[in-house]
Amino acid sequence: MLYGRARSGPLSNFRLIIARRPQSVIKPKMETSKAIDIDNTETKDNTLKHMNEMKKGFTMKSFLDLTKFRLSQYNTLASYAMYLYYVPSFMAYDSLVFLTATQLITMSSQAYNQTVEGDYDSKMRRTQNRPVAKGLISKQTGGLISATLALSSMAVYMQLANPSSLLVANSIWIGYCLIYTPMKRYSVHNTIVGAVIGALPPFIGTCAAVGSLFTPETMLLAAYIFSWQYPHFYGILYENRYDYKKAGYEMISNSDIDGVKATRHIKFSAILALTTPLGMAYTGLMSAYFLPAYYVLYAQNLKAVKEFSENCNEQNAKKMKMKSYTPFFVLLAGIYSTIIYNKVRNKSKKAELSS
16 A cells, blocks of 8 residues: 555545555556647747747848739839830939839739738748738738838829829729739639739830820730730649639639630730730830840740640649740840940930030
């Protein structure tokens, strides 16, 4: 017995039973207790880790991620190309004003998108680490950032000679944030709407430079950007289609399992991608010297599209997405190089004539 001699009395039998209790009966309780302690420790560690992330949530990195700073730059550059093309002479201050205003409004739209889609983003592998989805930035803070950037953009646009570009920029913001973003949850036609809205930034530059919208060069660049978005976005979509469906988005991939309709859309857009660079060379927006490099790279993109149409899996979708980048970069580089070259040459000619 554990307690030595048992005394007589009403509790003696009860004490004898406890004293003779086998160790095997006690052990499971100790093991269960240890298991509970381990689970509690892991839970506490995860909670502390999340709280630490929340405390340091609003960092420069989270701000850049929220506003998609790098992606916003591409939209800004596409817009600035037309501004630079049409302004009579390069003015550093005016260019800085335009670039700043356009970058701010683009960042605002990205911040708004992530703020309202935070709950959906948290359900997808591709977007679950975004600041709002991860809880690093609250929805209230995200909305405040978006509003601040939008208002700042308006103030900067007003410094331009043609502040009417502010109306164009705001129209694109409304289209992207208030039409395209919610449309993804109730209509499969959101892709074409998003492609149209995503092709509009060049009109901001044209409006800021000359006060008008529809010029041949602007239409050509916008048409190309519209066509580029199909292989790019469908690559993203089909690489993550199950996540999009799980998150509750109404996407074409939900019913177009084999990618037949998506391939048809991409092939239609390829007509514009093949012809618009020729139009750019004809109008002088881009030198014809860049055409061979562009078409070689675009041929690789078409090859990736063909592989995607034959086997609509994640690997081929990702390949199609990646192959869409290089032709666009070459085209944009060709446009900028041509514009800068022509402006420098014209300035030299004017200097020679005045001397």
